Amino acid sequence: MKILGRPSLLIASTLAIVWFLPLIALLARSLDRAGFENYAAVLQGGDILRNLMNSAIITLITVFGVVAISALAAFAFSILRFPGRNVIYGILLTGLMLPAGAILVPFAQLNQAFAWGNTYAAVIFPYIALFFPLGLLLLKNAFDGLPHELFEAAAIDGGGVWRMFVSIALPLGGPAVALVALWTFLSTWNEFLLALLFLHDPAVKPVSLVPFQFQQQYFVDVPKIFAALVISQLPVVLLYIFTQRRFNLGALAGIGK
């Protein structure tokens, strides 16, 4: 529903143009000097493809891990009854408040203990740990909103809790599951600090390290760096464009509950 009229739309559109200018600058810089040759050169260099592949592997595994473990736990906290569940739920959610930066050293020590240096696992496990609390919160809120008669009926039919999880909670919680998957995708793809500290080998570097990596490689050939940056951003922008309707961030408004 439209709430306000033309004048406010005019102001908002003007502002939108201002907001768009840096993106034009990004594209313009990537085409500077050699035009599309910049892209060709960067793609032929091959490194950016390796980065994309690394990011894709890290991101997909993290998304799967976060969705799986947070959906399972959200189901238990929302539908099942067991002693201490409110306390445990509250403790798990404190993970929301933990900046990755605050626990870098212990992460490094864990990586050493597990011999994960320069492997995907060095960031995947911390990512799953850092990103599951938001998934847990959103999915529990979503499951709380499901009509519980459905579960009662399933119980009368003799369906076990696992069946309820798979055939009622997950499908009906679909939009929330999609939101958690998308948001985790973005958080992982864009993460920088842990990648910077734990992934030094070019063979495992994700795209968030591209600005620094390519600064060394192309040094003064700034347009090529920008071409690499644009390539590194295409997946997330395309993901957003194609899943726009799924980005129903309204679920986050229930975060205070």
Place this chain on the structure above:
Amino acid sequence: MSKTSSRPATSGHRRTDWRASPAAILFVLPCAAVFAVFLAYPLFRNAYIALFNWNGLTAATKWVGLDNFVWVFTSPVVLDTARNTLVFGIITIALQLGGGFLLAVALAGNGRIRQVGRTIFFIPVVLTPVVVGFLFSKILEPNDGELARGLNALGLGALVHPWLADPNTALVTVSLVNVWLWIGFSMSVYLSALTGVPTELIEAAKLDGTNSRQLVWHVLVPYLRPTHFALLTLSVIGTLKTFDIVYVLTKGGPSGSTELPTTLLFRVGFDEYKQGRASAIGTVLFVVALVLTIINLRIANRAEKTE
């Protein structure tokens, strides 16, 4: 956040015992295990490391008790960082929530222009902050950056300034870049919340002859109070976690003018090799985030109850 709406197990039905299924343990176990190993253990380990002086490279450590925590609470560097965080937080949160709300109100509804507008504001949210930081470091260069060139072309060359290199303007500049990055997020949350506002409420207000400003201020702002608090909570946490964009734009400089908690922690721990101090910063940071969040949620819940 932890207040669960405990659904009364429909009384009289002994059948509801299925809810007490022992399988619950298996459902919670993966999360609990990941939490224990990769969040709880690091947190306690961190608090423990904070009791030592340690360079993070060799095995040599020296017990110093609470010295590192005393340093956190007395060091002028930390005090400056706290002040920077407050300024950064106020600028970004005020503009993101206020601006995001107004954008949502202006862009709600159908129509090509509105839809394109919403998309443009949201695109930065999905971009990689490091990439955005790198981009803006070039755009804001006073010599040949796009902003300087644009101002020169408009005859406003006098406004060109080393925005990121001047300690007086760096913090505001970094905050504004952060607003560019995140305003679409709050806009989007508000847009979702606006779809929950009953149409009759707006129609009725319009019939009463309420003008747009009154409609926004007296009807929509109060109605969306839970959304304001949810976004406030997220933004406070987000502010305390901010790292990437600042690290790329200024690394906390010039002369500490944009130092935020996580950049300070990184510098102390990995440039100055004082892991004990860095761990103390991390521990305090977590406690601060926790306390602020609890206060936020308390106020939000009280506000909801008094309605």
